[in-house]
Amino acid sequence: MNHDNHEVKKDAAPHAVCMRGITKRFPGVVALEDMSLDVRPGELHAICGENGAGKSTLVKILSGVYQPDGGTLEIGGEMVRFVCTRDAEHAGVAIIHQELALVEELSVAANVFLGREKRTALGLVDDRAMAAECAQLLESLECRIAPDVRTGNLRVGDQQLVEIAKALSLHASIVVMDEPTSALTESESARLERTIAKLLARGTTILYISHKMGEVFRLADRITVLRDGRHVRTVNRADTSPEEITGWMVGRKIADRPASAPRVRGKQLLEVRNLCLPWPEHPRGYRLSDISLSLCAGEILGVAGLMGAGRTELLETLFGAGQSNWTGDILLEGRRVRFLHPREACDRRIAMVSEDRKRLGLFPDLDVAGNVSVCSLHEALYGGLLSRSGEDALVAGSVRETGVKTPSLHAPIMGLSGGNQQKCIIGRWLLTRPDILLLDDPTRGIDVGAKAELYTLIDQLCRNGMGVILTSSELPELLSLADRIIVLAEGRLTAEFSRSEATEAKIMAAATG
Numbered sequence: 001m002n003h004d005n006h007e008v009k010k011d012a013a014p015h016a017v018c019m020r021g022i023t024k025r026f027p028g029v030v031a032l033e034d035m036s037l038d039v040r041p042g043e044l045h046a047i048c049g050e051n052g053a054g055k056s057t058l059v060k061i062l063s064g065v066y067q068p069d070g071g072t073l074e075i076g077g078e079m080v081r082f083v084c085t086r087d088a089e090h091a092g093v094a095i096i097h098q099e100l101a102l103v104e105e106l107s108v109a110a111n112v113f114l115g116r117e118k119r120t121a122l123g124l125v126d127d128r129a130m131a132a133e134c135a136q137l138l139e140s141l142e143c144r145i146a147p148d149v150r151t152g153n154l155r156v157g158d159q160q161l162v163e164i165a166k167a168l169s170l171h172a173s174i175v176v177m178d179e180p181t182s183a184l185t186e187s188e189s190a191r192l193e194r195t196i197a198k199l200l201a202r203g204t205t206i207l208y209i210s211h212k213m214g215e216v217f218r219l220a221d222r223i224t225v226l227r228d229g230r231h232v233r234t235v236n237r238a239d240t241s242p243e244e245i246t247g248w249m250v251g252r253k254i255a256d257r258p259a260s261a262p263r264v265r266g267k268q269l270l271e272v273r274n275l276c277l278p279w280p281e282h283p284r285g286y287r288l289s290d291i292s293l294s295l296c297a298g299e300i301l302g303v304a305g306l307m308g309a310g311r312t313e314l315l316e317t318l319f320g321a322g323q324s325n326w327t328g329d330i331l332l333e334g335r336r337v338r339f340l341h342p343r344e345a346c347d348r349r350i351a352m353v354s355e356d357r358k359r360l361g362l363f364p365d366l367d368v369a370g371n372v373s374v375c376s377l378h379e380a381l382y383g384g385l386l387s388r389s390g391e392d393a394l395v396a397g398s399v400r401e402t403g404v405k406t407p408s409l410h411a412p413i414m415g416l417s418g419g420n421q422q423k424c425i426i427g428r429w430l431l432t433r434p435d436i437l438l439l440d441d442p443t444r445g446i447d448v449g450a451k452a453e454l455y456t457l458i459d460q461l462c463r464n465g466m467g468v469i470l471t472s473s474e475l476p477e478l479l480s481l482a483d484r485i486i487v488l489a490e491g492r493l494t495a496e497f498s499r500s501e502a503t504e505a506k507i508m509a510a511a512t513g
């Protein structure tokens with residue numbers, strides 16, 4: 001990341017990537033319009049833009065997933081036309097997709113070498129060689145995932161690391177990372193940053209998409225901003241500021257969060273006493289051990305912890321979406337409950353936004369309206385019949401409230417950008433008007449402007465009496481939203497802080513035990 005170096009290289013070598021006038025249209029949307037971009041060899045080039053700005057479309061064109069409707073692409077000075085991802089791999093481009101593209105039924109090693117399986121002298125698939133190399137790759141990422149584990153059994157964060165290992169195994173000269181840290185916790189992101197430094201030292205060029213300004217400003221040599229599918233600006237990191245970048249992204253200034261009056265705590269909604277969740281296959285023996293907590297109306301309880309600390313398990317247990325062999329007490333307004341299915345939790349006005357929207361959240365065959373209204377269709381029933389206009393009105397309100405960008409209410413959900421899909425899921429659960437809202441890393445992949453709006457929305461709902469339990473991989477988010485923060489480490493509750501006591505340092509100390 002040495003700027004002087006780049007100045008020298010700039011004239012000596014052709015651009016690693018050179019896009020000219022790239023255009024890509026989808027039904028009802030122009031995802032990219034006349035987009036030009038130069039990436040210098042060996043630089044880390046960050047790409048910023050709001051949800052739906054066209055970032056993922058750009059990297060999908062670069063990696064052969066989509067073919068552009070117009071414009072040209074050069075890699076290392078050579079004109080290319082990728083018709084499939086294999087073409088891009090051959091040209092030395094590897095991509096870590098935003099929506100993970102792993103085969104869940106296969107092992108980690110099989111995924112890493114999918115389509116490029118190692119063979120023995122006899123031509124048989126060489127599982128041992130693949131497992132060994134895979135173990136090495138994972139080791140270089142400082143992560144402890146066994147190569148023979150079924151990929152579908154891994155949490156999103158671990159799956160993301162497998163994607164990264166896969167990209168590394170291609171020894172690509174250009175690595176494209178589409179929000180690689182969106183499912184990683186802070187310590188895992190730090191680990192990834194060390195890997196990135198190694199790649200850069202090796203001369204690899206990196207295109208890096210992220211909504212996290214801190215990360216962008218730590219890593220990038222140059223930053224390109226997209227807005228509505230168009231190139232807005234490319235600048236040296238040293239010559240700009242996060243405020244300037246977000247200003248270009250949204251085309252207006254985002255107000256800082258107004259210093260708001262403290263929320264008033266209402267009656268107790270939920271109490272958890274000595275919750276334990278066994279984990280027989282694991283040497284530790286439990287996923288959660290002796291967790292006690294409470295939640296009042298009007299309150300946001302933050303749950304901090306590293307990946308694997310048990311945050312998701314805790315929320316899933318409360319929601320009836322996890323294993324049911326837990327012990328202890330869960331009390332709703334003083335009454336003991338044991339939900340065996342999320343439906344039962346919904347009936348008691350609990351809602352949950354899951355961290356893994358692909359597996360647990362989206363209905364890929366339904367349109368935007370269907371995905372948003374699926375849990376509150378009874379609201380759109382008139383005389384026992386489903387009213388299309390009733391449903392549309394319901395959805396339109398939600399889409400407006402959460403700021404979803406979609407060509408129409410009846411567009412396919414899979415055509416929406418990652419961040420906009422996430423907003424649809426949040427909107428779906430808010431429509432159920434829950435008393436208790438469980439948010440598992442809800443703003444993953446949501447742009448800075450939309451995040452600020454979502455925070456305001458959550459704050460308002462709490463002021464109207466909702467109670468929220470929130471986990472986040474971004475500590476600043478917890479610190480600014482939560483009234484209290486509990487910290488989990490390896491399934492145990494290790495600390496609790498009030499809003500005024502909590503600091504990043506104290507939370508990290510408690511999270512790392």
Ligand SMILES: Nc1ncnc2c1ncn2[C@@H]1O[C@H](COP(=O)(O)OP(=O)(O)OP(=O)(O)O)[C@@H](O)[C@H]1O
Nearest residue numbers: 026031051052053054055056057415416417418419
């Ligand atoms: N396969 C598709 N079919 C239809 N529309 C699509 C498709 N892929 C992308 N789009 C549209 O193109 C636009 C740009 O989407 P893209 O995924 O590139 O945004 P993004 O900048 O990556 O956003 P995010 O930050 O939310 O990931 C959006 O309006 C999106 O709805």
Ligand SMILES: [Mg+2]
Nearest residue numbers: 056098417418
């Ligand atoms: Mg995207």
